[in-house]
Amino acid sequence: MRCAVCCRQARGFGYFNARWPYRSAARDESWQFCSMRCQHAFSQLMDKTEGYMIDPTEMERAAMQACLKPLGERVAELGIDQTLADYHRDGVLQLIETVVTAYQDHMVAEHERLAARERAYFEALRAQREAVGQI
Ligand SMILES: [Zn+2]
Incomplete structure (x- = not known):
């Protein structure tokens, strides 16, 4: 089972x-x-939307774009003159880790940003x- 926010392995938290x-x-x-962090970010979003997600495809697309810079930097570290077939197993795993981490970080941060914006509103x-005495 995967985390609904960042796609890491789920660890007993749910909604x-x-x-x-x-x-x-x-x-x-x-x-x-x-984690509690992802559960909290998701539950705040669900409370706001009454159970319906708001345009997750756009958010996922932005998360993919957020992977480009770290991926490019990692490729430069490993050697930009190589083709993907030239990478050793560890090099490919480093590329995967770089992309997955950047994607997850963006997704969690975006959920937290949305929740904070809504809370502030x-x-x-x-x-x-309260200022005009309605509450
Ligand atoms: Zn998560």
């Missing part, structure tokens, strides 16, 4: 949408996470309502 009725098939859908809205 299900308790807003669905008890016997609803939708309630059976659940997500697994590698709602805190400002609440402060504004």
Whole structure:
């Protein structure tokens, strides 16, 4: 099982949408996470969207683009004059690790950024309502 946020191996953290009725098939859908960090980022996003993801394809595309610079730097370290077939096993594993790490870091950071932005918005809205006596 993979982490729903960063795709690392899940390690016992999970989320299900308790807003669905008890016997609803939708309630059976659940997500697994590698860490409290990923679980927290995801649950904040799900709370905001009421259980529906918002355009994850665009986010994943941005995460892939975030891999380009670290991948290029790693290729330069290993020797830019080589073809992929010339790399030894360890060199290929280093390339994979570089890409996976950059992808995961971007995905987690993006989820955290979205959650922080939403939290700031709602805190400002609440402060504004308190100031005019609506709360
Ligand atoms: Zn994760």
